Amino acid sequence: MRKDVERFIQKRLSKNEGFVQAYRDELKALKGGQSPECYVLMCGDSRCAETAWSGEKVELGEVFGGPATMGNVVNDAVLATLAFNVDHLKTKFFVVCGHTGCGAVEASMADFSSERAILKNELEKLKADYMQVQAHSQLPESDTVTLNVARNVQAQVLKVLQSFEMEVASGQLTVLGAICDNQGVWGDEGRLYFTSINGEDCFVKGENK
Numbered sequence: 001m002r003k004d005v006e007r008f009i010q011k012r013l014s015k016n017e018g019f020v021q022a023y024r025d026e027l028k029a030l031k032g033g034q035s036p037e038c039y040v041l042m043c044g045d046s047r048c049a050e051t052a053w054s055g056e057k058v059e060l061g062e063v064f065g066g067p068a069t070m071g072n073v074v075n076d077a078v079l080a081t082l083a084f085n086v087d088h089l090k091t092k093f094f095v096v097c098g099h100t101g102c103g104a105v106e107a108s109m110a111d112f113s114s115e116r117a118i119l120k121n122e123l124e125k126l127k128a129d130y131m132q133v134q135a136h137s138q139l140p141e142s143d144t145v146t147l148n149v150a151r152n153v154q155a156q157v158l159k160v161l162q163s164f165e166m167e168v169a170s171g172q173l174t175v176l177g178a179i180c181d182n183q184g185v186w187g188d189e190g191r192l193y194f195t196s197i198n199g200e201d202c203f204v205k206g207e208n209k
């Protein structure tokens with residue numbers, strides 16, 4: 001085996017050992033099934049952590065991770081995963097979670113004409129999505145990337161609302177937009193802000209403790 005591949009595999013297996021030890025009881029208790037409270041769609045950015053939603057530890061069985069996408073874009077795979085959540089797991093909340101400093105949004109604002117076709121396609125779609133949405137009405141002073149991150153979150157929320165109109169109208173499903181402030185644009189790095197509730201602009205943050 002190539003040395004770098006072997007090092008990678010060994011490193012990840014040893015990290016996994018820590019997980020196995022730390023979550024042994026929870027994994028055993030959840031063997032029978034899951035009923036997560038929410039499904040959070042995040043950007044694939046390696047700085048976006050599921051633990052932003054659950055505290056220091058991962059909350060197994062509570063937050064459905066699902067596929068992360070570049071720029072937290074809602075695509076068919078996400079809609080299918082949400083359908084599974086709504087119909088079979090009775091998940092009540094779906095959150096589109098963007099983040100400040102999103103490289104995908106940033107790239108979509110620059111010249112991406114020389115990127116390979118599949119990436120160019122995605123960036124074109126991402127840009128078209130958020131260009132259809134007006135500027136957020138309640139955001140504090142923000143840089144242009146952050147303003148477009150908020151527009152993109154709202155654009156993705158609107159896509160979900162179209163596909164789950166009945167469930168949202170009946171209150172069975174609530175679709176939220178949020179931004180994880182990894183860059184510290186509005187305060188501490190890593191703080192979550194809710195920016196949309198069923199397509200209505202809002203700006204809700206947690207309290208300092």
Ligand SMILES: [Zn+2]
Nearest residue numbers: 043045102103
């Ligand atoms: Zn991102």
